[in-house]
Amino acid sequence: MRGWRRSILVAAVPVVLAVVGNLATSTVQVSASWWPPVVWTATGFLGLAAVAIGVRDRASAPSVTTRLNDLDDAADWLARALRERYVQAEEQRRVQAPPALLLRFRPASEELLDHWSNIRRARPGADPGPLRLAGNSADIAKVHSRIPSGRLVVLGEAGAGKTVLVTRLALELLGRRRPGGAVPVVLDACSWDPAAPLRDWMAEQLALDHPELAASAGPDRPSLAARLVGGGHVWPILDGFDDVPPRLRKMAIEQMNLAASVPLVLTSRAAEYAATVADGSVLAEAAGIELEGLTATDLAHYLPRTSRPSPSATDTDHGGWGPVLARLRRHATDPAAATLAAALTTPLMVYLARARYSDNGHDPAELLDRDRFPTADDIRQHLLAAFVPAVYRRPSAGGWTAEAASRWLTSLARHTGGSRSGDLAWWQLRDQVPRTVRVLCCGAVHGLAALLTVTLLTVLFSHFGGRGDAVLRPGLALSGVVALVGGLSTGWPARGTPPTRTHVGVRGRLRDQVRDFVIVFFLAKAFFLPLKVILLAAGGWSLAFAFGTVTSIAVALSTAITVILLRSVEVPAEPELVSSPHASLGSSRRSALLSSGVITLACVVGVGGAFGAFGGVTVGLVAAGLAVPARLAHVLTCTAWGSWSTLTRPYLAVTGRLPWRAIRFLDNARQRGVLRQAGPVYRFRHEELRRRLAGAVVP
Incomplete structure (x- = not known):
């Protein structure tokens, strides 16, 4: 800026x-x-x-792309960027916040896996037997290194810690990586349409998350991201295979088997993956592990250390967890303890319990109340419901209360419920504005723009000896038609215009620019020949000159200037190759203002200059103003940034669905661990939390 x-x-x-x-x-x-x-x-x-x-x-x-001399340099740069991102992800999930919760895993059922001879890439006729795959999250990289194919399936229930485990694996692999080696990249499998080959999708996602890798060396050369993928410098970790639509999972397995030389890690819920294997084929050459549930011993080693030390706490109290853990050790004979133990078998639930009780000083003994929590699911729902108030107990810069944050997050959870990928994109929030409101607001903008244009045209017509009311009356009717057509065309569609991004740079030789300018000018001027003939027959030479010759020169001049400037200054780029929602919103704003500014300036210079040359400065300024209302209406209703600024954001704030500083609130929710960022969009960090919020009653 x-x-x-x-x-x-x-x-x-x-x-x-x-x-x-x-x-x-x-x-x-x-x-x-x-x-x-x-x-x-x-x-x-x-x-x-x-x-x-x-x-x-x-x-x-100089940009990052120009500094990447070869693929090894690009891979090293990507490794550094991803390491920083994965460390931040662990910090947000409080994975390494002392103490670390170890996740144990065991070998997956052999019915879900390929033959061990294929997994171990043994010689024909050899029977090497199974690999030793049992372990915990501390030695996941060591276990993975035992698999010759590099292919691994990680299975577990919802909230079992699959994403945490593969993020830890990615960090371990990055720590062992040598310069120029392959880079482990965690990708969301739900965004993959298996109709596209695996490598093509990997390159697309890599360019989406890292715009620096989207550039290519020439028009016919692949992007740097595609070259990294094609050169074997990217090691994909596909997280959330169970979020892929069921009808596409079989096709996804087939696409991964076609790319059998690509080492990859796949995470999924066990039931969904078993159903896919039963309906088709296993993932070729892939070993498998399944995450185990947490035990009372795991909880006893972890939860006491999450509470703040207190001088009044005894050795057996452990900040309130002591009595609870003592009963958990007797869960075999204690029904209340057995219910709690069944609820706290996943890292997600333990994390929610920590946020509710260890971080806020509440007494966890209430979890043993059988009347209040008769089943393990009741405890889970209680922890999910208490999560947002717990993380928003700390004061925020925006002054948002826990009640308001819960209401806004509930609205967002319901909005993402209809999305296949679960993406929370600022430009898609336009869908929450009712269609009637969209049509009325967009129609009002177009109608006011048309009315202002008619007013200026009336002044211009009066200057050349015509009657102003002759233009004003039909102009008012025309403004109503423009309002109706504009409101329906821009407000009725269910999906708004996605944001765009532009690269800016002056290009082309002066001789070519002058040649194209002359060609466009005379072609545009030729279109006004029939109009001049009609005006000559209706009103004589004076009217034909004023609204035929002058108008044709003005429009032709502005058209030529517009075409040349847009071709020379504005070079369209792939949409949404940005790294954050803030960058996406900023690039959309710059793109809308740049294109509209160039066109408006061309119209002002062309129309204003032509009319001003024959009618004086006042006439020129009035004629130049004719171009402004239409361009303003276009920016406000037909661009992603314009719709967000003038329609979506005010409506959501007025109706209480989001705060006025919506992007700031979303980023704050990411910092608190409620959301996570994936390129230009946000997603709920825990699917179970999103489902719980989507089903909540909004006060």
């Missing part, structure tokens, strides 16, 4: 100084009527040139 401000400042300062200096001293005085339009046209071009030069200098600054 600083580059843009510097460029605009470079353009504005000399123009302002020249205008002020001339007004103060009247040094330059020219009485010719054509002089002001020519001067202002030249000033506009000079200002635009200054902006373009500043933008080109900014775009030519």
Whole structure:
């Protein structure tokens, strides 16, 4: 943004100084009527040139892509970026916050796996037998290294810690990685359409999460991300296979088997993976492990150390967990303890219990109340319901209370419930605005823009000797039609326009630009020949000249300028190749303002300059204003940033579904461990929590 401000400042300062200096001293005085339009046209071009030069200098600054000399350098850069991301993910999940909760696993059922001779890549006729795969999260990398194919299936129930385990595996592999080696990349399997080959999807996701790898060396050359994948520098870890739609899981297995040379790790719930294997084939050359549930011993080693030390606490109290753990040791004969032990078998539930009791000082003994919690599921639902109030007990910069945060997160959970991938994207929140409201608001914007245009056209028509009311009356009717058509066309569609991103840079030779300018100018002017003939027959030479010749010159000039500027300055890029929601919103805003600004400036220079040359400065300014309302209406209703700023965000804030600073709230929820970030979108960190919030009653 600083580059843009510097460029605009470079353009504005000399123009302002020249205008002020001339007004103060009247040094330059020219009485010719054509002089002001020519001067202002030249000033506009000079200002635009200054902006373009500043933008080109900014775009030519060294980027990450230019520093990546070869694939080894790119892989090393990716490894450093991912290591930082995975460390932050563990910190948000409090995985390594002392103490660490060890996850145990055992070999998966052989009915779900390939032959051991294939897994171990044995010679024909050899029978090597099974591998030793039992262990815990501390030695997951060692266990994985025993698999010659590098392919592993991690099975477990919801909240069992599959994502935590593979993130730990990725960090261990990154720690052992040598320069230029393969990089483990955790990818969300739910975003994969198995109709696309595995490698193509991997390259697409890599470019989505890391825009620096999306650039290519030429128009016919693959992107840096595709070259990394094709060169074997990416080791995929596909998390959440059970979130892939059931009808696509078999196809996904087939695609992974076609890419049998790609080492990969796959996580899934056990039941969903077993159903897929029963309906098709196993994952070729893949070993398997299954996460075990936590025991009373695991809880006794972990939970007491999560409470704050207290001088009044005894050795057997452990911050309130002592009596609870004592009863858990007798769960075989204690029904209440057995119910609690059954509820705390997954790391997710233990994490929620820690957030509710250890972090907030509440007494965990209430979990043993049989009247309140007769079943293990009752305890789980209680912990899920208490999670958001627990993490929002700390004051926030936005002043959000736990009640308000719960209400907003419930609205978001219901919104993502209809999404296959569970993505929470700011531009898709437009769907929460009722269609009637969208149509009315968009129609009002287009109607006001049309009314303002008609008003300016009336002034212009009156200047050339016509009757203003002759234009005003049909113009009012036309404004109503524009409001109706504009409201329906922009507000009725269920999905709004996705955000766009632009690369900016001046390109092309001056000779080619002049040639294209002349061609576009005369082609656009030729379209007005039938209009001039009609005006000549209806009103004579005066009317034909004013609204035929002058208009044709104005529109042709603005059209030529627009085409040349957009071709030279704005180069469209792939949408949403950004690394965060903030970057996505910013790139969408810059893209909308850039394209609309270029077109508006071209119309102002072309239309205003043409009319001003024949009718004076006042006429030129009025004619130039004709281009502004339509472009403003387009930005506000037809771009992702415009819809978010003027429709979605105000509506959600007024109706209480989100705070006014919605993006800030979402990022704060990510910092508190409720959401996680995946490129330009957010997702709920725990699917069980999302389902619980989606089913909650909003007050």
